[in-house]
Amino acid sequence: MPGYGEDLAHIHDEGFSAFAELATTKIVELLADRGMASGLVIELGCGAGRTARRLTHAGFDVLGVDASPAMIAAARRAAPGAEFTVASFVDVELPPCRTVIAVGEVLGYMLDPANTEGMLAEVFGRVHAALEPGGLFVFDLAGPGRVPGPGPQRSWAAGRDWAVLVEAEEDRGTQELTRSITTFRRECEGYRRGEEIHRLRLDRPAEVVRLLRGAGFRARVRRGYDGEPFAPGHRVYLARRN
16 A cells, blocks of 8 residues: 655655644634543554654543554554544544544545545444444535636755655646655765655535535534635535544
């Protein structure tokens, strides 16, 4: 199951953690508003542990799940008070919990070939079964229009010991997004180059809400975690178990 090898995991943690930090702050506030200050939070696609660290500091127990061994290794260093497992969100066993979260378009990633279009309803059903009555399911997903305009979009970023180039292109026919990622990581006197291709399914908000309600949730959609709109096609879903 390729995706987020050692170099990209390092780059993602070093250069692209601001989104997870912001989302976690807002999720903790959301839980507090609903009288939740403790209990188990399961994080699907936990990445390098930034979210788990913030949640444990806030008093929650955390089980982080990620298919990337490199991400899980980083998460264990970042949040030693949390529990982590290398697994796919598609079929991981979910214990009883108060909250399930998935930050960073996690549920749309097709790194696991089993994450087909029909799998989303099954994941929602398993999350609903794991949550206690009144429990929350909070996640964000990419939808159609995630890459605005025709043709691919190219971007780059660089840090202390890394650089990354990304070409993103949306296929409006298949409703899939492809990110072609080239990484450079400092190694002795030079840089090691790597390549990854990530594909995401683009889920329409109305269909996501329909599936959530079909699984037994009350659900609504937001344009961002903090009230500010995301990029086009990127939405937050707040679902409560009935």
